[in-house]
Structures are given as C-alpha cells and as structure tokens.
Amino acid sequence: MTWNDLAPPRSSPPADETAAARADNRTNLLVAEYTAIRAVMAQKSAASHALVGAYLTVVAVILGFVVANRADPRLLLAVPVLAAISGITILRRRQDREAANRYIREVLRPVALECSGDDRVFRWDDFYAQQRGSRSLLYEFGLQLVFPLSGLVCLFVTLPLLASVAEWLAWLGGLSFLVALISAYVRQNRSQLARTVSGSRALARRLASSLRGRSRNGRRS
Numbered sequence: 001m002t003w004n005d006l007a008p009p010r011s012s013p014p015a016d017e018t019a020a021a022r023a024d025n026r027t028n029l030l031v032a033e034y035t036a037i038r039a040v041m042a043q044k045s046a047a048s049h050a051l052v053g054a055y056l057t058v059v060a061v062i063l064g065f066v067v068a069n070r071a072d073p074r075l076l077l078a079v080p081v082l083a084a085i086s087g088i089t090i091l092r093r094r095q096d097r098e099a100a101n102r103y104i105r106e107v108l109r110p111v112a113l114e115c116s117g118d119d120r121v122f123r124w125d126d127f128y129a130q131q132r133g134s135r136s137l138l139y140e141f142g143l144q145l146v147f148p149l150s151g152l153v154c155l156f157v158t159l160p161l162l163a164s165v166a167e168w169l170a171w172l173g174g175l176s177f178l179v180a181l182i183s184a185y186v187r188q189n190r191s192q193l194a195r196t197v198s199g200s201r202a203l204a205r206r207l208a209s210s211l212r213g214r215s216r217n218g219r220r221s
Contacts, residue, residue, distance in 0.1 A: 080174030087147030
C-alpha cells in the first residue's frame with residue numbers, strides 16, 4: 001500500500017472557478033500595465049516641461065551676460081545648439097507619448113473590452129482629444145516653436161559679428177542643428193501641417209470669393 005492509496009485524491013477546482021481566476025489575473029495584469037504606462041507618460045511630460053523651463057533659464061542667463069554685463073554677443077552662438085538639442089528631446093518624448101497612447105488604444109483597450117464587456121473603458125485619450133480646444137493646440141504649437149525661433153534670432157543677431165573661421169564654423173554648426181530640429185518637427189507634425197495648409201487654402205479661397213462677390217455687387221450698383 002502506498003501513500004497515494006491512503007491519501008484522498010485532490011479534487012480539481014471547477015472550470016468556472018478556474019476561468020474566473022484567470023480573468024481576475026488577466027484584469028490585474030491589464031490594470032498594472034496601464035498604470036505603469038500612464039506613470040511613464042506623466043514622467044516624460046513633467047520632464048519635458050522641466051526641460052523647457054531650464055532652457056529658458058539658460059537663455060535668460062546668456063542674455064543677461066550679453067546685455068547687462070556687456071559680454072561678447074557671440075556667446076549667443078551657443079543658443080542654437082541648446083535649442084536644437086532641447087527641441088529634439090521634446091519631440092522625441094512627445095513621440096514616445098503618442099506611441100504609448102496608440103498602444104493603449106490598439107492593444108490594451110481591446111483586451112479590456114473583452115474582459116469587462118464595457119465599451120467605455122480606456123477612453124481617456126479619445127475624450128481628451130474631443131475636449132481639447134484650440135487654445136491647447138496653440139499652446140502646444142507655440143511651445144514647439146520656442147526652440148527654433150530663439151535659435152534663429154540668435155543666428156541673425158550674431159551674423160554681422162562673425163570675424164574668424166572658428167566663429168563662422170560655430171555659426172554654421174548652429175544653423176545645421178536648427179535645420180535638423182526643423183526637419184524633425186516637420187516630419188513629426190506632417191499631418192497637422194497638411195491640415196493647417198489645407199485649412200488656410202480653403203479660408204483664402206472663401207475670402208477671395210467673397211471679395212469678388214462684393215466687387216461685382218459694387219460694379220452693378
């Protein structure tokens with residue numbers, strides 16, 4: 001006689017309990033992954049705003065040295081390089097946030113819908129996109145333009161002051177950095193820029209047609 005003969009056989013849990021346990025584990029993993037992604041997105045957003053503040057502080061310090069302390073204005077040649085590095089970093093973090101939003105929308109949300117049977121889960125991104133007004137878009141657009149505009153202004157100011165080959169190389173280096181920043185900005189915002197251009201064209205056509213109608217009415221009268 002063996003131990004298996006003496007010990008009572010273990011009864012396997014019912015299929016319903018096993019399925020419920022698996023569903024609970026799946027839901028917990030889903031919520032944990034969603035929470036982790038949201039935490040990373042919040043960290044990247046906070047880091048982006050901190051980077052903008054640090055960049056503006058550095059630019060203000062350089063301007064203070066040049067204007068108040070009568071320092072060499074060619075110190076402004078450092079601004080385009082800083083602007084390009086900061087701007088590309090901001091664009092990269094924004095791209096990461098957009099990838100995280102797509103992952104939540106295309107991967108996690110179907111799983112959550114399958115687990116809960118409710119179509120209203122994980123709809124924050126769609127809700128925020130609907131509630132976001134033109135002010136938010138203008139703020140984001142202006143925030144992204146801070147870097148190339150400040151760099152271009154510094155290049156324009158320092159252009160008449162260049163006297164040596166090293167200074168010209170520094171100026172051209174800053175220009176190349178800004179070109180890289182602008183190209184990255186255009187690639188990432190291609191769809192938005194296309195919509196803006198098409199909207200501007202439609203507005204210009206409406207204005208032209210209205211002006212033509214007024215001119216015709218004036219001639220008839």
